[in-house]
Amino acid sequence: MSFFFEVLIGGLLSGIMYSLVALGFVLIYKASGVFNYAQGALVFFAALTFVGLLELKLPFWLALPATLAVMIVLAVVIERVILRPLVNQPQITLFMATIGLSFFIEGLAQMMWGANVRGLDLGLQDEPIQWISDTTGMNISKFDLAAAGVAAVLVAVLAIFFNRTRIGRALRAVADDHQAALAVGIPLRQIWTIVWGVAGAVALVAGLLWGARNGVQYALTFVALKALPVLILGGFESVPGAIVGGLIIGASEKLAEVYIGPYVGGGIEGWFPYVLALVFLLVRPEGLFGEKIIRRI
Amino acid sequence: MIYREAGQFKASYAADSAIFPIRQDRIGIAIILALAFVVVPLTATPYLFSAILIPFLILSLAALGLNILTGYAGQVSLGTAAFMAVGAFASYNFMLRVPNMPILLAFVGGGLMAAFVGILFGLPSLRIRGFYLAVATLAAQFFILWVLTKVGWITNYSSSGVITAQRVVILGYPFSTPAAKYLLVLSIVAVMALAAKNMARGNVGRSWMAVRDMDVAAEVIGIRLMRAKLLAFAVSSFYCGVAGALYAYAYLGTVEPEAYSLDLSFRILFMVIVGGVGSVLGSFLGSAFITLLPVLLSVSVRFLDASLDLHIAESTISNLELMVFGGLIIFFLIVEPHGLARLWQIAKEKLRLWPFPH
Numbered sequence: 001m002s003f004f005f006e007v008l009i010g011g012l013l014s015g016i017m018y019s020l021v022a023l024g025f026v027l028i029y030k031a032s033g034v035f036n037y038a039q040g041a042l043v044f045f046a047a048l049t050f051v052g053l054l055e056l057k058l059p060f061w062l063a064l065p066a067t068l069a070v071m072i073v074l075a076v077v078i079e080r081v082i083l084r085p086l087v088n089q090p091q092i093t094l095f096m097a098t099i100g101l102s103f104f105i106e107g108l109a110q111m112m113w114g115a116n117v118r119g120l121d122l123g124l125q126d127e128p129i130q131w132i133s134d135t136t137g138m139n140i141s142k143f144d145l146a147a148a149g150v151a152a153v154l155v156a157v158l159a160i161f162f163n164r165t166r167i168g169r170a171l172r173a174v175a176d177d178h179q180a181a182l183a184v185g186i187p188l189r190q191i192w193t194i195v196w197g198v199a200g201a202v203a204l205v206a207g208l209l210w211g212a213r214n215g216v217q218y219a220l221t222f223v224a225l226k227a228l229p230v231l232i233l234g235g236f237e238s239v240p241g242a243i244v245g246g247l248i249i250g251a252s253e254k255l256a257e258v259y260i261g262p263y264v265g266g267g268i269e270g271w272f273p274y275v276l277a278l279v280f281l282l283v284r285p286e287g288l289f290g291e292k293i294i295r296r297i
Numbered sequence: 298m299i300y301r302e303a304g305q306f307k308a309s310y311a312a313d314s315a316i317f318p319i320r321q322d323r324i325g326i327a328i329i330l331a332l333a334f335v336v337v338p339l340t341a342t343p344y345l346f347s348a349i350l351i352p353f354l355i356l357s358l359a360a361l362g363l364n365i366l367t368g369y370a371g372q373v374s375l376g377t378a379a380f381m382a383v384g385a386f387a388s389y390n391f392m393l394r395v396p397n398m399p400i401l402l403a404f405v406g407g408g409l410m411a412a413f414v415g416i417l418f419g420l421p422s423l424r425i426r427g428f429y430l431a432v433a434t435l436a437a438q439f440f441i442l443w444v445l446t447k448v449g450w451i452t453n454y455s456s457s458g459v460i461t462a463q464r465v466v467i468l469g470y471p472f473s474t475p476a477a478k479y480l481l482v483l484s485i486v487a488v489m490a491l492a493a494k495n496m497a498r499g500n501v502g503r504s505w506m507a508v509r510d511m512d513v514a515a516e517v518i519g520i521r522l523m524r525a526k527l528l529a530f531a532v533s534s535f536y537c538g539v540a541g542a543l544y545a546y547a548y549l550g551t552v553e554p555e556a557y558s559l560d561l562s563f564r565i566l567f568m569v570i571v572g573g574v575g576s577v578l579g580s581f582l583g584s585a586f587i588t589l590l591p592v593l594l595s596v597s598v599r600f601l602d603a604s605l606d607l608h609i610a611e612s613t614i615s616n617l618e619l620m621v622f623g624g625l626i627i628f629f630l631i632v633e634p635h636g637l638a639r640l641w642q643i644a645k646e647k648l649r650l651w652p653f654p655h
Contacts, residue, residue: 092574096567097626100630103619103620105623107620107622111613111616225559232428232432232433236429265447267443271436274440278433281421282425
C-alpha cells in the first residue's frame with residue numbers, strides 16, 4: 001500500500017510540473033483567445049537563455065532578471081509583429097501562426113546558444129527526503145516537493161495579480177469581451193504584451209524546473225505535448241483547471257504506467273493522458289472548469 | 298481579354314453543372330495534365346522525381362484528405378499522420394497475408410482500414426468541438442503509433458521495426474524506376490482529386506459546409522450531424538490512408554512508424570492552412586509550398602555560403618532554415634490568411650477585367 005501512495009504522490013508532484021507549463025497556455029488563451037502552441041518553445045528558450053547567461057559568468061541573481069527582461073522583450077516583439085496584424089482572424093490561423101513562431105524561437109534559441117545538452121543546477125538534489133523514507137518507507141523527492149512549492153507560490157501570485165490589481169481586472173475584462181473592454185478604455189495592445197510577458201515569466205519558471213530535472217535540451221519543447229491533455233481536461237480558460245488537471249493527469253499517468261503498463265508492453269505514458277482527457281471530455285465537453293458554451297442560431 | 302466567359306452560353310442543365318464551366322479552365326486543366334503526364338516524365342531527372350515530385354504529390358493527397366475534414370467539414374485534426382500510418386501498415390499486411398493480392402487493391406484496403414479507424418476516432422467529434430477536438434485527435438496520433446510499435450503481428454515480428462515495402466507490380470509490370478512510380482502516384486492522385494472536387498460541390502460537400510458554418514443550424518435544416526461528421530472523418534481518413542500507403546511504397550520504400558510522426562501531421566496542417574482552407578486547389582498549392590520551401594532554403598543558404606565564403610557551421614544553417622521556415626509561415630498567414638488559393642482567385646478576377654482596371 002505504501003508503494004501505491006509513493007507512486008501516487010510522485011505522480012501528483014510531477015503533475016504540478018505539467019501544470020506549470022499548462023498555466024502559460026491558459027494565461028494567453030484567457031486574455032486573447034490564442035491557443036499558443038509556442039509555449040513549449042518559450043520554455044525551451046527561457047531555460048536556454050538562462051543557462052547561456054550563467055555560462056557567460058553572470059551570477060545567478062543577475063541572470064534571472066536578465067532572462068526575464070529577454071522574455072519581456074520577446075513578448076513585445078511577438079505582440080507587435082504577429083498578434084497585431086492578425087487581429088480578428090480565425091482562431092485556427094492564430095494557432096498556426098504560433099506553430100510557426102515555435103519553429104522560429106527554437107531556431108533562434110539554438111543559434112544563439114548552441115544545441116548542446118546542458119545541466120542546470122538550482123541547488124536542489126533529486127533525492128528522497130530522509131525522514132519521510134525512514135518513518136513511512138516512501139521515497140519522496142526533495143526536488144519535486146520544492147517544485148510543487150514554487151508552483152503553489154506562482155499560482156498564489158497569479159491569483160492575487162488577476163483578482164486584486166488594476167491590470168489583472170483589465171485582463172479579465174479583455175478575456176470576457178475584447179470590444180467591450182476597448183470601449184471602456186482598456187488598452188488592448190498593452191494588455192496583450194503584459195499577458196505574453198507574464199506567460200514568458202511562467203515559461204521561465206517552468207524552464208528552470210524542467211531544465212534542472214531533465215537537462216536543458218531540445219526535448220524541453222516536448223513538454224508542451226505533456227501540457228495539452230492537462231489543458232483540455234481542466235478547460236482552456238481556467239487557472240484552477242490547469243492545476244487540478246495537472247494533478248489528475250500526473251497521478252493517473254504514473255499509476256497507469258505502474259499498474260497497467262506491464263500488461264500491455266509499457267510506454268503508455270505517451271498516449272494515456274490524452275485518452276484519459278478524452279474520456280473526461282465525453283462527459284464534460286468544455287473540460288472540468290472551462291466556460292460552458294451556449295450556442296444560438 | 299484572355300480569361301473571360303463572355304459568349305459561352307449554357308444551353309443545358311448538364312452544361313450548367315459541369316465541373317469546369319468555363320472553357321479557359323478546361324483548356325488550362327488539360328494543359329496542366331498534359332504537362333504532368335507527358336512533358337515532366339520525359340524531362341525530369343530521377344532526383345527531381347524521388348526528392349520533390351513524388352513527395353509533393355503524395356503529401357498533396359494527404360493535405361486533400363485533411364482539407365476535406367478541416368476545410369469542408371470544419372473539424373480540426375492533428376492526427377493525420379497516424380491515419381496515414383494505418384493505411385501504410387494495412388496495405389503491407391494485405392500484401393503479406395493475402396496471396397496474389399493486387400497492390401492497387403491493397404492500397405484501397407489500406408484506405409478503407411484507415412477510414413474505419415478514422416470513424417472510431419471521429420466519434421468524439423459528436424460531442425467535442427474546436428481546439429478541444431484538435432487536442433483530442435492527438436490521442437489518435439500517439440495511441441495508433443504506440444499500437445503499431447507494440448503489436449508484433451502488425452510489423453510481422455520484425456526486430457528493428459523498419460520493414461522493407463514489397464515491390465510495386467501491377468499486371469506484371471514492375472514500377473521500380475522513379476519515373477514509373479511518379480506516373481503511378483500521379484494517376485492515383487488525379488483520380489482522387491477529381492473525386493474530391495465532385496464530392497465537395499455535390500450534396501455531401503454542401504452538407505459538410507453547412508455543418509462547418511454552424512452545426513446547430515445545419516441540424517435544424519435537416520442534415521444528420523452524426524452521418525455528415527462521421528462521413529467526413531471516413532472520407533478524409535480514406536484519402537490519408539491511401540496517401541500513407543503511397544508514402545511507404547512509392548516514396549520511402551520502407552514501412553515504419555517513425556515516418557508518421559506528429560511532425561508530419563503538423564506539416565500537412567500547414568499545407569492546408571497555407572494553401573487554402575476548403576479548397577482542392579489549395580491542397581496542391583500548399584503542398585508545393587511546404588515541400589519546396591525547405592529545399593529552396595537549403596539550396597539558397599548553401600549557395601550564399603559558398604559564393605560569399607562565409608563558412609557558416611552546418612548547425613547554424615539548419616537553425617537558420619528553421620527560423621526562416623517559421624518566419625515565412627507567419628508572413629504568409631499575415632499577408633494572406635485565406636491561403637494561396639485565395640491569391641489565385643484574386644488573380645482570376647483581375648484577369649477577367651484585364652486590361653481595364655474596373
